[in-house]
Amino acid sequence: MFFKPRFSTKKYARRGFRLRGNTLVLLFIFFLIGLFLHYGGRTQPVVAFWNDFRQMIGLGRSRADTRKDNPYKAPEPNEPDVATDNRRDKGSQSDESEASDTKTDAPAPTNSPSTASSGNARFDFEKQVNFILPAVKPGDDIVQREGYTLRYRDQYKDADWVAYPLLAYETTGDADRKYEQFKPDPAVSNGTALPSDYTRSGYDRGHLAPAGDFKFSQRIMKETFFMSNITPQTPDFNRGIWKELEELVRTWAIRDKGVYVITGPVLKPGLPTIGKANEVSVPEKFYKVILYCNKPDIRMIGFLLDNTASNASLQQFVVPVDRIEQLTGIDFFPKIPDDLERKLESKSRDEMVADWFAN
Structure with a gap:
């Protein structure tokens, strides 16, 4: 039941x-x-x-x-996109971990690779103050930092050149870009572009002076994340052929115990722009000019690349430096004696490839 x-x-x-x-x-x-x-x-x-x-x-x-983190997409700043000048009174001592944002009417001396630091013998013209800098004019917005010097063009919200000596030891060390954030540059007279100007634009925040060139110092690497040193680059270009060129320059700096580097975009009126708060010009081309000095040896090479992906060999982008000068209106290394400067800047691609890629 x-x-x-x-x-x-x-x-x-x-x-x-x-x-x-x-x-x-x-x-x-x-x-x-x-x-x-x-x-x-x-x-x-x-x-x-x-x-x-x-x-x-x-x-x-x-x-x-x-997936592997994209090193070119650094986190957005936690603070508002407003440039603030954190410089202290002259009598106060700055925090060693902070990047210098000193700006003066005339650039402070830019150090050249010395005999002691590189082992290379210097020419007399190398010993001149600011030897590495391109020709500047009164009123130029020059920003001098510990690691590099640049000229900022407010019209384009881009720097048209960044110059610095690169020594072998500077390319190695424990400094890591993952600790840094992009930030407006308080040292620029009229303000720089903001990190948010690049947000969802389709362009990377591309470094002119690469963070990887300053791995010996976290403090100096921090300087490379100021927006004055940043320019719009297509992702496939920034992470591809441009990255390959930056790595090649570091290889040469190690091989040659030091080189001088000048890099920048080709700026001209009418370029397309991105940005919410600012109109940031998107360059169509970028260049690098590299100089090696070890008295009596001296050589120079120029690269000119379109802001787009490429699988071509870097040798295909080698151009005479005077061609880059014509496109940009910039006079590179004006303190080299004129006859020697003309000889270096007019060399053909084959001559420069033989000089630089042979070893």
């Missing part, structure tokens, strides 16, 4: 409140939207939460999150 309940269990179960699968999905979607809005539209916290949730339920991290 079996006990038979007076009520139906099936009927009772149907009367209870039960969330259907679609309802749960909708609630989860609304939760993610709320989380996204809560963080002001920033996706990083939402992605982090999603990855943690996936790990909790045993699905692992998302495929996008397991």
